[in-house]
Amino acid sequence: MVARSGGVQSVERVFDLMEAIADAGGEISLSDLAAASNLPLPTIHRLLRTLVSLGYARQLPSRRYALGPRLIRLGERAGKQLGTLAGPVLEHLVSELGETSNLAMLDGDGAVYVAQRPSQHAMRMFTEVGRRVNLHNTGVGKALLSTMTDDEVTRLIERTGIPTLTPKSHSSLLDLLADLATIREQGYAIDDEEQELGVRCYALPVPGAVAPVAISVSGPLARVDLRFAARALPILRASADRLGRELARG
Numbered sequence: 001m002v003a004r005s006g007g008v009q010s011v012e013r014v015f016d017l018m019e020a021i022a023d024a025g026g027e028i029s030l031s032d033l034a035a036a037s038n039l040p041l042p043t044i045h046r047l048l049r050t051l052v053s054l055g056y057a058r059q060l061p062s063r064r065y066a067l068g069p070r071l072i073r074l075g076e077r078a079g080k081q082l083g084t085l086a087g088p089v090l091e092h093l094v095s096e097l098g099e100t101s102n103l104a105m106l107d108g109d110g111a112v113y114v115a116q117r118p119s120q121h122a123m124r125m126f127t128e129v130g131r132r133v134n135l136h137n138t139g140v141g142k143a144l145l146s147t148m149t150d151d152e153v154t155r156l157i158e159r160t161g162i163p164t165l166t167p168k169s170h171s172s173l174l175d176l177l178a179d180l181a182t183i184r185e186q187g188y189a190i191d192d193e194e195q196e197l198g199v200r201c202y203a204l205p206v207p208g209a210v211a212p213v214a215i216s217v218s219g220p221l222a223r224v225d226l227r228f229a230a231r232a233l234p235i236l237r238a239s240a241d242r243l244g245r246e247l248a249r250g
Contacts, residue, residue, distance in 0.1 A: 010047070013037070013039060013043065014047055014050075014051065016037050017033065017039075017048070017051070018051070018056065018057070018071075020036040020037055021033070021057070021065060021066065023036070024036070025108070025155070025156070026066055026067055026108055027060060027066035027067075028065055029063075029064050030063070030064075030065065033065065048065060051068065052068070054068075054070065055068045055069060055070035056068045056071055084115075085243075085246055085247065086114075086115045086215075086243055086246075087115065087117070089215070089242055089246070090102070090103060090115055090116070090117040090215075091117050092239060093117070093215075093217055093235065093236065094117045094119060096235050097217055097228075097231070097232050098119060099119045099121075099217045099218060099219035099223065099228075100116065100117065100118050100119045100218055100219060101116065101117045101215070101216065102115070102116045102127060102140060102217075103115040103116070103213065103215050103216075103243075104133075104138075104141070104214050104216070105144075105211055105212065105213045105214075106144050106212035106213075107132060109135070109156055109159055109160050110132045110133060110135060110141070110160075111132070111135055111138065111140050111141045111144055111214070112130065112132050112133075113128070113129050113130065113131050113133070113140075114129060114130075115129060116128075116129055119219060121219070121223075133195065134160070134163065134165075135156070136160075136169075136170050136176050137163075137165055137166075137169040137170060137191070137194040137195050138191050138194070138195045138201070138203075139195075139201035139202060139203030139214075139216045140189075140203045140214040140216050141214075142180065142183055142189035142191065142203070143188070143189040143203040143204055143205045143214035143216070144205060144212045144213075145180055145183075146180050146183040146184050146189060146205060147212055150177055150180070153176070153177065153180065154173060154177075157173050157176070162176065165194070165195060166193055166195070166196065168192060168193045168197075169194045169195075170194065187237070188203065188233060188236070189202070189203045189204070189214075190202055190203075191203070191218070193221070198220055199219070199220060199221070199224075200218065200219070200220075200221050200224040200225075201216050201218035201224075202217055202218070202224070202229060202232060202236060203216035204216070204236055204237060205240070206243050206247065207240065207241060207244040208244035208245070208247065208248050209243075209244055209247045210247070213243075213247070215236065215239060215240050215243060216236075217232055217236060
C-alpha cells in the first residue's frame, strides 16, 4: 500500500514505531506504543516481530519494547556523516571567532559530540568526538533541552537525576526549567562554568534538523566574555541557520 507521501506505508510505519520508542526514552510498553502510533495492535505486533528478528528492536523481560543494538552501527555512521557535513560551518566559526566550535546531537537522555574544530590558542577547550555529556549542565545540552516541553524535560530529569559537576551546575529541576525559559526567549544557551570551571560556552539548537542538533563555541572565561558574546552570537546564529539548510538538503 502506497502512503500519502508517495512512499511505502509499511516502511513509514516502521520508522514511526522506532521514533515513538526513541521519544519514550528508548523503551515503551505495547499499549503506549499503540497510543503513540495510532496503529492497530495486529499491525504493531507484525512490524515489531520483524524489527526484533532483524535486531533493530528487542523485547525486554518486562515485555516492553526497546531499540535494538543494530541501530548503534547506523547511528555511528550517521553521526560521522553529520560531522562531515558540519565541518565547513565549524571551521568558519573558528576562523571568525578564534574559539573551539562543537556540534552535538541528542542521544537518548544525553548528548554526544559528533564534530569539533579546535581553537588555535594554546589554552583552549577540547572535547573528544564521541564523548557523551549530560543535558542539564552543558551549553549544547541545554540548547537541546530548550526544544522540548517542560513536561518532556521533567520526565527526562526523573530518569537521569541532576548530578552537579561544579558549584555552578544546576542542582534542581526548578532552576533548570527557569533557565530553559530564558534560553527559549533569548534563543541561545550559556554554559557558565557548569560543565567545567574556567570554561564558558554559547550554544544554539540547529533549526530545521530532523534530529535534535546543537552548535556551540567555547573557551576560557578570560576570552569568552560579554564582549565576545556580542560579537559571537550573530555569527553563531547565522552558522546554525546555514547548517540547518544544509541538513534540510540532506
